[in-house]
Amino acid sequence: MNKRALMTDSERALDERLGSAAFLRRNIRKVFPEQWSFLLGEIALYSFMLLVLTGVFLSLFFKPSEEDTVYDGSYALLRGAKVSEAYASTIDISFDVRGGLLVRQIHHWAAVLFVAAICVHLMRIFFTGAFRKPREINWLIGTTLFALAVAEGFGGYSLPDDLLSGTGLRIFQGILLSIPIVGTYLSFFVFGGEFPGHQFIPRLFTVHILLIPGILIALITAHLMIIWHQKHTQWPGPKRTGHNVVGSPTFPQFLTHTIAFQLYVAGLITLLAAWVQINPIWLYGPYRPDAVSSGSQPDWYVGFLEGSLRLMPRISWSFAGHTIAWNALVPAVLLPMAFFTLIALYPFFERWVTGDDRPHHLCDRPRNAPTRTALGMAAITWYGNLWAAGGNDVIAAVFKIPLEYTTWFFRIGFFAFPVIAFVVTRRICLSLQRSDAQAVEEGIESGIIKRLPTGQYIEVHDRPRPEQAMIAQAVHPDDLVRPLPRHIIPLPTPNRIIAQIQARLNQAYTKYAAETPTPEERRELEKRPD
Numbered sequence: 403m404n405k406r407a408l409m410t411d412s413e414r415a416l417d418e419r420l421g422s423a424a425f426l427r428r429n430i431r432k433v434f435p436e437q438w439s440f441l442l443g444e445i446a447l448y449s450f451m452l453l454v455l456t457g458v459f460l461s462l463f464f465k466p467s468e469e470d471t472v473y474d475g476s477y478a479l480l481r482g483a484k485v486s487e488a489y490a491s492t493i494d495i496s497f498d499v500r501g502g503l504l505v506r507q508i509h510h511w512a513a514v515l516f517v518a519a520i521c522v523h524l525m526r527i528f529f530t531g532a533f534r535k536p537r538e539i540n541w542l543i544g545t546t547l548f549a550l551a552v553a554e555g556f557g558g559y560s561l562p563d564d565l566l567s568g569t570g571l572r573i574f575q576g577i578l579l580s581i582p583i584v585g586t587y588l589s590f591f592v593f594g595g596e597f598p599g600h601q602f603i604p605r606l607f608t609v610h611i612l613l614i615p616g617i618l619i620a621l622i623t624a625h626l627m628i629i630w631h632q633k634h635t636q637w638p639g640p641k642r643t644g645h646n647v648v649g650s651p652t653f654p655q656f657l658t659h660t661i662a663f664q665l666y667v668a669g670l671i672t673l674l675a676a677w678v679q680i681n682p683i684w685l686y687g688p689y690r691p692d693a694v695s696s697g698s699q700p701d702w703y704v705g706f707l708e709g710s711l712r713l714m715p716r717i718s719w720s721f722a723g724h725t726i727a728w729n730a731l732v733p734a735v736l737l738p739m740a741f742f743t744l745i746a747l748y749p750f751f752e753r754w755v756t757g758d759d760r761p762h763h764l765c766d767r768p769r770n771a772p773t774r775t776a777l778g779m780a781a782i783t784w785y786g787n788l789w790a791a792g793g794n795d796v797i798a799a800v801f802k803i804p805l806e807y808t809t810w811f812f813r814i815g816f817f818a819f820p821v822i823a824f825v826v827t828r829r830i831c832l833s834l835q836r837s838d839a840q841a842v843e844e845g846i847e848s849g850i851i852k853r854l855p856t857g858q859y860i861e862v863h864d865r866p867r868p869e870q871a872m873i874a875q876a877v878h879p880d881d882l883v884r885p886l887p888r889h890i891i892p893l894p895t896p897n898r899i900i901a902q903i904q905a906r907l908n909q910a911y912t913k914y915a916a917e918t919p920t921p922e923e924r925r926e927l928e929k930r931p932d
């Protein structure tokens with residue numbers, strides 16, 4: 403029957419104007435694979451939506467102004483105090499606007515969860531190799547989203563002009579000043595004169611509610627459209643190939659699941675906001691340049707920068723009448739730049755090393771890509787060490803250790819922990835590969851011991867389920883292994899050195915499969931008496 407005849411009048415009217423029927427028919431049956439780790443991107447998406455929603459509410463009451471005012475709201479302890487309008491309006495949102503404190507807390511908790519979800523989502527993509535061709539563009543967009551989210555969060559908690567905001571902004575100004583040659587000009591330009599001035603919070607407000615959210619919305623839209631076009635990756639398993647997607651269709655299954663999930667995320671954040679206090683700015687007090695922040699901590703995602711600033715030894719040079727403040731420049735400018743650049747470039751580095759230019763639509767099991775997994779764990783350890791160093795004073799106070807000891811511990815850890823994490827992770831991955839191979843060959847121990855009529859005891863092994871077996875066997879093909887280049891005349895020209903490095907890295911990435919016992923080794927092992 404003609405499909406148009408089945409449409410209702412309104413559907414036909416819409417179709418005649420937008421051609422929507424063909425579009426919907428094409429997209430509504432699109433299939434989504436199901437796996438819990440694919441929900442992480444959705445947590446980021448739904449907490450972002452909540453941020454925009456609550457942010458609009460806050461903008462109705464927040465006054466982005468550093469002009470002085472005398473506080474006369476409901477919070478008795480502050481009444482009569484001279485504070486900025488930004489600070490007074492945030493206290494008003496908390497105590498005098500109906501539902502204001504809840505919305506403020508939802509906004510802040512959503513920000514904390516948003517950045518956390520982005521990080522875990524990034525790790526999922528990294529450890530499963532979902533950044534490989536054709537998804538490199540989305541990886542680059544994602545890295546930009548990550549950096550913008552951290553900047554947006556920092557900008558957000560700098561708005562209320564409390565002691566935590568001001569202390570953070572003072573550090574930010576110090577970082578600007580450390581940039582050689584242009585630092586002083588940049589600080590004057592950004593703050594509209596001497597720190598703190600009266601112009602920064604109105605400017606930050608525009609950046610926080612318009613500029614960065616605008617870019618985030620545009621990039622997230624592009625991110626999702628690319629996922630829609632490229633289709634999602636999936637785990638290897640029966641009937642799953644690099645050319646199909648096995649899962650549930652967009653409508654009604656995926657849509658129902660995802661709307662329910664969105665409500666869970668919003669519900670959980672609201673519950674947190676209702677029960678757990680966050681950023682009680684009335685306890686910190688308004689910002690005063692001569693006061694020191696105490697009892698306040700930056701949001702978790704800024705912690706690694708705080709740590710890197712604390713670990714860097716005090717080094718500065720005077721050069722042609724200029725001071726180069728390495729102690730701020732290295733940890734707070736160069737290190738975060740290197741961090742985000744290395745993340746952005748990783749997919750291209752791995753492709754250069756492995757020479758793997760094929761499209762990949764099946765996820766890697768982390769243990770089956772041991773060098774990548776080990777590098778990822780090294781990076782997480784390095785980040786975790788910096789993050790913990792951001793609380794070195796708290797650790798020193800709680801455990802009654804001299805502050806210098808904690809600083810030196812984390813300084814040594816900065817170099818040592820990633821190496822240890824790399825070696826240990828790679829070993830664990832290889833051992834897990836061996837146990838996978840064993841499970842496929844010999845079956846999985848069932849825990850059932852049987853006695854044979856001959857009196858002999860044997861343990862019954864279950865066959866792995868087909869999907870288990872397929873995941874276990876989905877290791878990298880050996881055809882990516884490249885031999886080390888040999889030159890008749892061993893002259894170390896730059897091209898040859900690069901070729902050597904590339905080939906050696908290639909072997910570190912692709913030759914691990916040789917570490918599982920070969921059939922001969924296996925026969926040898928079996929011959930050995932117990």
Ligand code: HEM
Pocket residue numbers: 439440441442443444446447450520523524527532533537540541542543544545547548551622625629633634635636
């Ligand atoms: C605002 C932040 C972000 C949002 C809202 C977001 C959202 C999503 C969603 C909903 C998906 C599909 C479901 C999933 O695989 O989890 C996805 C996939 C993806 N994301 Fe993100 N993402 C964000 C940040 C990032 C970051 C930081 C990266 C990496 C640096 C990244 C790289 C990717 C890639 C490569 C895919 C495709 C994965 C696949 O097909 O398996 N995203 N993103």
Ligand code: HEM
Pocket residue numbers: 450453454456457458460461464492495506509510513516551554555556557558559560561562610611615618680681
């Ligand atoms: C990725 C998006 C966003 C993040 C990570 C973020 C983060 C934050 C944070 C951490 C605060 C401090 C909250 C507090 O006082 O405890 C804040 C404040 C604020 N945000 Fe956002 N925000 C985002 C988007 C938005 C948007 C889209 C708007 C407006 C349309 C907005 C408007 C505001 C306003 C007016 C404040 C000051 C009021 C206050 O501090 O309570 N935010 N933001």
